[in-house]
Amino acid sequence: MTRTLTLRRPDDWHLHLRDGAMLQAVASYSSHFGRAIIMPNLVPPVVTGAQARAYRDRITAALDAKVTLRPLMTLYLTESTDPADIVDSHAAGIISAVKLYPAGATTNSASGVRDFDKVRPALEAMAEAGIPMCFHGEVTDPAIDIFDREAVFIDRVLDPIRRATPGLKVVMEHITTSDGADYVAANDNIGATITTHHLVINRNHILAGGIRPHYYCLPVAKRETHRLALRRAATSGDPRFFLGTDSAPHPDRAKESACGCAGCFTAPNTMSILAHVFEEDGALDRLEGFTSLNGAAFYGLPANEDRIRLVKRDVPAEYPTHIPAGDETVTVFDPGFPLYWHVEDPA
Numbered sequence: 001m002t003r004t005l006t007l008r009r010p011d012d013w014h015l016h017l018r019d020g021a022m023l024q025a026v027a028s029y030s031s032h033f034g035r036a037i038i039m040p041n042l043v044p045p046v047v048t049g050a051q052a053r054a055y056r057d058r059i060t061a062a063l064d065a066k067v068t069l070r071p072l073m074t075l076y077l078t079e080s081t082d083p084a085d086i087v088d089s090h091a092a093g094i095i096s097a098v099k100l101y102p103a104g105a106t107t108n109s110a111s112g113v114r115d116f117d118k119v120r121p122a123l124e125a126m127a128e129a130g131i132p133m134c135f136h137g138e139v140t141d142p143a144i145d146i147f148d149r150e151a152v153f154i155d156r157v158l159d160p161i162r163r164a165t166p167g168l169k170v171v172m173e174h175i176t177t178s179d180g181a182d183y184v185a186a187n188d189n190i191g192a193t194i195t196t197h198h199l200v201i202n203r204n205h206i207l208a209g210g211i212r213p214h215y216y217c218l219p220v221a222k223r224e225t226h227r228l229a230l231r232r233a234a235t236s237g238d239p240r241f242f243l244g245t246d247s248a249p250h251p252d253r254a255k256e257s258a259c260g261c262a263g264c265f266t267a268p269n270t271m272s273i274l275a276h277v278f279e280e281d282g283a284l285d286r287l288e289g290f291t292s293l294n295g296a297a298f299y300g301l302p303a304n305e306d307r308i309r310l311v312k313r314d315v316p317a318e319y320p321t322h323i324p325a326g327d328e329t330v331t332v333f334d335p336g337f338p339l340y341w342h343v344e345d346p347a
């Protein structure tokens, strides 16, 4: 039996498009999305408004003329970021948000923040101007177990910052724990992105029966109770939770390594996976809120006017297992189940 679901065109509120050959290779895989918040963790990072504008132009040039994806740019916050550049770039429409990486927390985060007091003026300027602050929410203290780093970040960093800067509009990126979901649900002026892969995998997928580098990302997937809490949050209808795929392509060579890097490439099959997940939880009627309404409302933007259609067929949708990127290949996230929901775009 075919089933059809028509949705406002979704947006991706957390996306890594990279640069150069990788950008060329991956950009069009996000073509179902109307807008995407583009992460600034290039090497070197996107730290100034001028760099964000130049990066936006490279993205636009990499997209096929038929693709309507609008890149919404971010700045990578450093301890020497000029608050005036943030405010001016936002006022000029160049950036939509700022990203805070604790130094060393994740891929390409070496220029991130070590001393949070040093970025207080930037946070205050952002609160004043209503510019969202997106957090990679993990502490980097080597004494803290990697599975606890998100929960400890909330207590040690995020909550103190929010108390000290009450007007600051905060996005907790890629939450992976019930602690994250509970914190967001209990507060105002805060939202959270949830990735596709964290709704599907728990830490066993990475570690049981052999180490699977393509399921390794940061924050690392946690135990099953946390995955279920994320499923509840995503399907709850609470407008504070919205899709940020965190689709993060890396060359297979860099992932299948003695020291493999973090990131799952979910752009190609995200919508098919999400339809499966929401259907499994009896929440297909809430999929549109999660993918197409809640994030836009949080960012103060209208929902996309046009629509895509999801059609459930008897035969699975086919996605590549790998895509070429320059001289490299990139592995597409394997959810571990067949994807009967096909994306029809335009609707």
Ligand SMILES: NC(=O)N[C@@H](CC(=O)O)C(=O)O
Pocket (backbone or CB within 6 Å): 016, 041, 106, 107, 108, 136, 216, 217, 218, 219, 246, 248, 249, 262, 263, 264
């Ligand atoms: N999520 C990841 O595991 N990796 C991201 C960085 C990030 O979002 O933390 C990347 O840039 O590869």
Ligand SMILES: [Zn+2]
Pocket (backbone or CB within 6 Å): 106, 136, 173, 174, 218, 219
């Ligand atoms: Zn991150």
Ligand SMILES: [Zn+2]
Pocket (backbone or CB within 6 Å): 014, 016, 039, 246, 248
């Ligand atoms: Zn990311």
